[in-house]
Amino acid sequence: QVQLQESGPGLVKSSETLSLTCTVSGGSVSSGSYYWSWIRQPPGKGLEWIGYIYYRGSTNYNPSLKSRVTISVDTSKNQFSLKLSSVTAVDTAVYYCARVEYHHAFDLWGQGTMVTVSS
Amino acid sequence: QSVLTQPPSASGTPGQRVTISCSGSSSNIGSNTVNWYQQLPGTAPKLLIYNNNQRPSGVPDRFSGSKSGTSASLAISGLQSEDEADYYCAAWDDSLNGPVFGGGTKLTVL
Numbered sequence: 001q002v003q004l005q006e007s008g009p010g011l012v013k014s015s016e017t018l019s020l021t022c023t024v025s026g027g028s029v030s031s032g033s034y035y036w037s038w039i040r041q042p043p044g045k046g047l048e049w050i051g052y053i054y055y056r057g058s059t060n061y062n063p064s065l066k067s068r069v070t071i072s073v074d075t076s077k078n079q080f081s082l083k084l085s086s087v088t089a090v091d092t093a094v095y096y097c098a099r100v101e102y103h104h105a106f107d108l109w110g111q112g113t114m115v116t117v118s119s
Numbered sequence: 120q121s122v123l124t125q126p127p128s129a130s131g132t133p134g135q136r137v138t139i140s141c142s143g144s145s146s147n148i149g150s151n152t153v154n155w156y157q158q159l160p161g162t163a164p165k166l167l168i169y170n171n172n173q174r175p176s177g178v179p180d181r182f183s184g185s186k187s188g189t190s191a192s193l194a195i196s197g198l199q200s201e202d203e204a205d206y207y208c209a210a211w212d213d214s215l216n217g218p219v220f221g222g223g224t225k226l227t228v229l
Contacts, residue, residue: 047220051217060216060217062215096163096164101169103154104152104154104210105209106154106164106166106209108166109163109164111163
């Protein structure tokens with residue numbers, strides 16, 4: 001079955017760029033039936049949508065993060081990635097990658113990776 | 120402050136039926152479908168209900184969703200101890216041009 005797995009540094013210094021990758025296994029990121037998304041959850045808080053990408057490269061970002069976010073896809077590696085620049089402590093969160101189906105539902109999630117921004 | 124409004128907590132005893140509400144506006148729930156997620160402690164969220172009232176394969180029929188106007192509800196019947204989790208509603212928002220979430224409801228099984 002299709003699985004998603006996040007990877008990347010668990011600690012990022014303030015003002016630097018957070019970089020994460022999501023590897024898709026058991027399926028293809030090039031499937032035209034889905035979008036691929038990043039979502040985050042600060043400790044003890046709710047979920048926040050970051051953005052998503054289609055395999056052809058079109059993107060859509062949360063306006064509150066748009067100036068700092070870049071999501072890209074590498075179909076040859078079956079991966080998609082997140083870059084969040086100029087991070088601060090408020091960016092400390094568990095970051096999830098997820099698959100987005102037709103009804104805009106996140107129907108498959110990675111296990112999540114905790115990223116802490118240190119000063 | 121989340122765009123969709125949920126009660127922060129809910130509770131019930133085993134076997135009971137509980138409902139969790141989700142309130143939005145014309146730009147989200149009022150014009151788009153609602154999805155619900157279950158997040159068990161220490162785990163990633165899981166899709167529970169999509170398209171207002173559809174259950175993905177493997178989700179028990181004890182879970183049901185409904186929508187009316189700018190509000191939606193998740194109902195859990197025959198409450199079980201393993202249902203203790205955080206529940207989130209979500210919907211596409213036409214103003215944001217993206218999905219928005221509720222703040223989450225922590226369900227306690229007494």
